[in-house]
Amino acid sequence: MTDEKFKSGSNLEKVLLAGHFAVTGELGPPQGADPEEILHKARLLEGIVDAVNITDNQTAVVRMSSIGSGVLAMRAGLEPTVQMTCRDRNRLAMQADFLGAYALGIRNLLCLTGDHQSFGNHPTAKNVHDLDSVQLIRMVKDMRDKHIFQCGDEIKAGSPRFFIGAAINPFADPFEFRPYRLAKKIAAGVDFIQTQLIYDIPRFREFMKKVVDMGLHKKVYILAGVGPLKSSGMARYMRDKVPGMIVQDEYVDRMVAALKGIPKEEKKARRAALRKKGIEICIEQIQEIREIEGVAGIHIMAVEWEAAVRPIVEGAGLLPRPTVT
Amino acid sequence: MIVGEQKPLAEIRELLGDAKKVLVVGCGTCVTVCFAGGEKEVGILSSALRMMSKLDGHPMEVDEITVQRQCEWEYIDPLGERLEEYDAILSLGCGIGVQAMNERFPDYLTLPGLNTTFMGLPEEQGVWEERCQACGDCILGLTAGICPIARCSKQLLNGPCGGSQNGVCEVDPEIPCAWQLIYDRAVKLGRLDQLLEIQPPKNWSTSRDGGPRKITREDLMLAEIE
Numbered sequence: 367m368t369d370e371k372f373k374s375g376s377n378l379e380k381v382l383l384a385g386h387f388a389v390t391g392e393l394g395p396p397q398g399a400d401p402e403e404i405l406h407k408a409r410l411l412e413g414i415v416d417a418v419n420i421t422d423n424q425t426a427v428v429r430m431s432s433i434g435s436g437v438l439a440m441r442a443g444l445e446p447t448v449q450m451t452c453r454d455r456n457r458l459a460m461q462a463d464f465l466g467a468y469a470l471g472i473r474n475l476l477c478l479t480g481d482h483q484s485f486g487n488h489p490t491a492k493n494v495h496d497l498d499s500v501q502l503i504r505m506v507k508d509m510r511d512k513h514i515f516q517c518g519d520e521i522k523a524g525s526p527r528f529f530i531g532a533a534i535n536p537f538a539d540p541f542e543f544r545p546y547r548l549a550k551k552i553a554a555g556v557d558f559i560q561t562q563l564i565y566d567i568p569r570f571r572e573f574m575k576k577v578v579d580m581g582l583h584k585k586v587y588i589l590a591g592v593g594p595l596k597s598s599g600m601a602r603y604m605r606d607k608v609p610g611m612i613v614q615d616e617y618v619d620r621m622v623a624a625l626k627g628i629p630k631e632e633k634k635a636r637r638a639a640l641r642k643k644g645i646e647i648c649i650e651q652i653q654e655i656r657e658i659e660g661v662a663g664i665h666i667m668a669v670e671w672e673a674a675v676r677p678i679v680e681g682a683g684l685l686p687r688p689t690v691t
Numbered sequence: 692m693i694v695g696e697q698k699p700l701a702e703i704r705e706l707l708g709d710a711k712k713v714l715v716v717g718c719g720t721c722v723t724v725c726f727a728g729g730e731k732e733v734g735i736l737s738s739a740l741r742m743m744s745k746l747d748g749h750p751m752e753v754d755e756i757t758v759q760r761q762c763e764w765e766y767i768d769p770l771g772e773r774l775e776e777y778d779a780i781l782s783l784g785c786g787i788g789v790q791a792m793n794e795r796f797p798d799y800l801t802l803p804g805l806n807t808t809f810m811g812l813p814e815e816q817g818v819w820e821e822r823c824q825a826c827g828d829c830i831l832g833l834t835a836g837i838c839p840i841a842r843c844s845k846q847l848l849n850g851p852c853g854g855s856q857n858g859v860c861e862v863d864p865e866i867p868c869a870w871q872l873i874y875d876r877a878v879k880l881g882r883l884d885q886l887l888e889i890q891p892p893k894n895w896s897t898s899r900d901g902g903p904r905k906i907t908r909e910d911l912m913l914a915e916i917e
Contacts, residue, residue, distance in 0.1 A: 452845070453845070479845055479847065479852040479853070481854070481861075482844055482845065482854070482861060482862045484862050484863075485861075493845065495846045495847070496892070496895065497892050498845070498846075498847045499849075499852075500848075500889055500890075501848070501849065501889075501890075501891065501892045504891075505892075516892065534853070535853030537856075538851065538852075538853045538854065538855050538856055539851070539855050539856050539858065539868070539871055540851065540855070540870075540871055540875070542874075543850060543851065543870075543874050543886070546850070546883075546886070546887055547849075547850045547851070549887065550849055550850065550887065550889055553889055554889055562853055609854045609855075609856050609859075609860075610853045610854045610855065610856050610861060611856075
């Protein structure tokens with residue numbers, strides 16, 4: 367079924383294995399059944415990223431399923447990384463979905479805890495959390511490498527062979543425990559990591575130093591998470607309101623300064639100036655982060671601003687994307 | 692202990708319908724200690740019901756009684772003789788007390804006057820917090836004596852999620868992050884190594900396996916005399 371020299375044979379795996387600096391993107395499925403939005407976003411990302419994350423009811427808001435959307439994105443020429451949270455499914459539902467997703471051609475999987483349901487549009491829902499993200503990683507790995515279901519039964523009709531991803535947040539607390547949490551995910555069998563959005567490079571550098579000291583960067587590919595700011599308000603909101611995020615004041619200040627000299631009534635010009643600055647900052651960040659030891663790639667989160675990804679990747683000198691066979 | 696909270700008066704009034712004579716049954720154990728359904732609260736609620744029913748033009752006669760433990764037959768059995776007099780019975784016991792009343796006295800419907808909220812402790816005067824969800828397979832020995840099943844919003848077993856910051860949970864800044872507490876205590880006790888071990892998927896069959904969970908202790912059962 368799959369070439370045995372690869373774990374999954376996905377493009378993302380091949381790009382990373384070949385030693386290229388990987389670029390992944392993100393695509394949020396629509397809050398409805400119309401496939402057009404996915405096809406539209408896919409056109410903006412095609413040829414620019416090595417794989418694209420398809421979110422799973424992100425921020426606990428119901429959207430088209432990550433597997434369904436992932437298959438649509440795949441038909442449109444992208445390689446999807448299907449996200450799967452522990453919030454909405456128990457171990458039976460997850461394993462069933464993995465079999466289905468693999469049969470449909472999905473090869474990358476991102477194992478997540480999931481945002482709490484209280485943030486979303488069904489706050490009275492019962493959450494599942496039958497497994498946590500570490501246990502989920504182990505289950506997917508055992509399905510691939512030991513050909514067993516979580517219960518221990520043998521998978522006789524074809525094992526799903528995913529390239530297994532997970533997230534880490536170097537900006538959450540307890541900060542000292544974060545490298546150990548990464549070590550646990552590695553021990554559970556993760557292949558690649560995508561980080562939370564980075565708006566505090568010194569702290570990320572400190573985290574990566576610990577990761578490198580522990581030798582963890584040699585056991586897993588770490589893709590640093592970045593995203594273009596749209597406005598100073600967005601930067602401020604993330605700094606002050608989003609749990610688990612740190613945004614240095616510098617970013618807020620630079621977004622404010624981008625509007626200097628443009629009159630309030632010139633809305634279009636202000637918007638363009640902000641967007642230009644957001645993309646410019648993102649490119650700078652990528653160049654700075656790229657120099658940090660242990661970083662194997664970049665994960666660009668420009669949800670609902672997919673058009674920003676091309677100028678960012680291009681500006682960072684990461685085009686064209688490699689073709690690895 | 693079991694912690695409960697009295698239902699809103701309007702809801703209780705609604706539950707009682709057009710009953711003319713009501714018995715309010717308190718419990719002298721957990722719900723007395725948490726000031727929700729003991730003798731004192733039975734008295735206050737009964738007065739409130741009398742006044743309210745008088746004001747709305749359907750005066751109710753309300754009698755009061757508080758038993759030592761509403762969840763054990765021997766304490767509620769003596770009530771049996773008097774229930775006939777009443778149109779409605781309102782329990783201020785926890786959900787177990789209400790059901791004990793209904794099981795022991797199947798001819799009378801006993802209504803709930805409390806919401807049974809959790810098993811917990813008084814953190815300080817007037818503040819109670821949950822500590823145990825009775826998962827049936829205690830892991831406190833692995834988590835520095837702090838329960839992530841009851842206290843982590845996502846019941847994580849392998850460390851904090853990405854939403855923990857400044858010691859609080861992403862769900863609400865009023866909720867301390869259970870894993871921050873576990874981490875801090877494990878460090879203090881020199882048991883960080885325990886947190887680095889991968890905890891396998893939990894066996895939830897002891898927690899919610901379908902149907903009520905049951906313990907049978909033959910050593911304590913009364914021998915049948917032939």
